[in-house]
Amino acid sequence: DAKTTQPTSMDCAEGRAANLPCNHSTISGNEYVYWYRQIHSQGPQYIIHGLKNNETNEMASLIITEDRKSSTLILPHATLRDTAVYYCIVRGIISGGYNKLIFGAGTRLAVHP
Amino acid sequence: KAGVTQTPRYLIKTRGQQVTLSCSPISGHRSVSWYQQTPGQGLQFLFEYFSETQRNKGNFPGRFSGRQFSNSRSEMNVSTLELGDSALYLCASSRTGPDTQYFGPGTRLTVL
Numbered sequence: 001d002a003k004t005t006q007p008t009s010m011d012c013a014e015g016r017a018a019n020l021p022c023n024h025s026t027i028s029g030n031e032y033v034y035w036y037r038q039i040h041s042q043g044p045q046y047i048i049h050g051l052k053n054n055e056t057n058e059m060a061s062l063i064i065t066e067d068r069k070s071s072t073l074i075l076p077h078a079t080l081r082d083t084a085v086y087y088c089i090v091r092g093i094i095s096g097g098y099n100k101l102i103f104g105a106g107t108r109l110a111v112h113p
Numbered sequence: 114k115a116g117v118t119q120t121p122r123y124l125i126k127t128r129g130q131q132v133t134l135s136c137s138p139i140s141g142h143r144s145v146s147w148y149q150q151t152p153g154q155g156l157q158f159l160f161e162y163f164s165e166t167q168r169n170k171g172n173f174p175g176r177f178s179g180r181q182f183s184n185s186r187s188e189m190n191v192s193t194l195e196l197g198d199s200a201l202y203l204c205a206s207s208r209t210g211p212d213t214q215y216f217g218p219g220t221r222l223t224v225l
Binding site for chain 1: 146156157169207213218
């Protein structure tokens with residue numbers, strides 16, 4: 001299974017951009033990078049995913065390096081409600097089946113006033 | 114479109130009992146996966162059902178089982194409950210295979 005490495009915790013000031021890094025050096029060619037977040041004791045919330053190209057939606061942007069060994073999730077203007085645990089997941093058939101998500105410990109993002 | 118729903122949201126059981134949790138996927142979604150979340154082990158994959166068949170299974174004992182109905186709704190059952198089964202049980206649905214999974218709010222199970 002492709003493993004991901006994320007910092008344990010990060011801080012961000014409200015209104016500033018939050019940049020959350022993720023290393024996935026063993027990713028295979030057909031594996032996607034997914035980001036979810038979990039606000040205390042709620043179900044994980046899907047944020048964004050990508051294969052090779054950078055992606056943007058109403059919640060965030062995902063920047064994937066050209067060699068695909070790492071990526072960065074960007075929350076452009078963090079708010080207090082973005083305080084959560086953010087999970088970077090590599091997903092694909094090589095990971096054990098498309099619908100078997102393997103969660104790591106994630107990054108605990110604290111947004112402060 | 115309604116999201117994934119799980120019932121009940123909270124449950125308290127005693128050791129040795131069994132429990133059944135229910136999950137209704139997003140309309141049109143045929144794949145349902147179950148996960149267990151505990152403070153010690155984090156989020157772990159239990160199993161996945163697609164078209165009423167178990168398609169994938171995690172590393173959990175046989176006390177954990179599930180099924181899926183023709184309308185894609187799914188149930189998971191835990192028999193002979195142990196204290197360590199206290200956890201947040203999460204259900205996620207997706208349309209088919211390589212598709213984004215969306216999670217429900219979870220069922221908080223406490224075993225006394």
